[in-house]
Amino acid sequence: GENVEQHPSTLSVQEGDSAVIKCTYSDSASNYFPWYKQELGKGPQLIIDIRSNVGEKKDQRIAVTLNKTAKHFSLHITETQPEDSAVYFCAASSPGSARQLTFGSGTQLTVLP
Amino acid sequence: DGGITQSPKYLFRKEGQNVTLSCEQNLNHDAMYWYRQDPGQGLRLIYYSQIVNDFQKGDIAEGYSVSREKKESFPLTVTSAQKNPTAFYLCASTVTGVIVSGNTIYFGEGSWLTVV
Numbered sequence: 001g002e003n004v005e006q007h008p009s010t011l012s013v014q015e016g017d018s019a020v021i022k023c024t025y026s027d028s029a030s031n032y033f034p035w036y037k038q039e040l041g042k043g044p045q046l047i048i049d050i051r052s053n054v055g056e057k058k059d060q061r062i063a064v065t066l067n068k069t070a071k072h073f074s075l076h077i078t079e080t081q082p083e084d085s086a087v088y089f090c091a092a093s094s095p096g097s098a099r100q101l102t103f104g105s106g107t108q109l110t111v112l113p
Numbered sequence: 114d115g116g117i118t119q120s121p122k123y124l125f126r127k128e129g130q131n132v133t134l135s136c137e138q139n140l141n142h143d144a145m146y147w148y149r150q151d152p153g154q155g156l157r158l159i160y161y162s163q164i165v166n167d168f169q170k171g172d173i174a175e176g177y178s179v180s181r182e183k184k185e186s187f188p189l190t191v192t193s194a195q196k197n198p199t200a201f202y203l204c205a206s207t208v209t210g211v212i213v214s215g216n217t218i219y220f221g222e223g224s225w226l227t228v229v
Contacts, residue, residue, distance in 0.1 A: 043220030
């Protein structure tokens, strides 16, 4: 089955700096890669996603890049703000998988004022 | 507003007790999921259901049971056989359980279960 690895597990940045979180996946058939943000004590919320026919997608300060050859994808947050502090999860989905998503282990992002 | 409602938010279980976590959705989604989250770890799939009256085991189903008698409801029972049940439990749903990747998964707010 699919295996998703996420790094780093914790990340601290100064407000205004950029943050990058990286994930690798094992199943070359995976074709959908969402990112979720989870605030303390709440459920994860989708913030951006990318499909395998696209190399990069951007939404305001958030962008995701995908390298299918290397089987890795990354989340980029620019001009970080304190409200960006949360746990971020990457995930991957393979065609034919009724389980829908395999999640990475999460990254605790702290934006220091 | 449409969404997923989990209850209770906090639950304490005594040793040897079964407890049931409720999950209700009014999104008209076919597929529903239960995940377990331990501190500092990712989400692990317990059970999932693609359609009413059908469900499958996930990666860590031992000690848990589910039912799917209604489209909008997918309760999770944590049985006494689950030796380490203290965790954060998340219910989720997607519009269809048909095997098509890329369905957005929506999550509830979660339930904290603690063994006392």
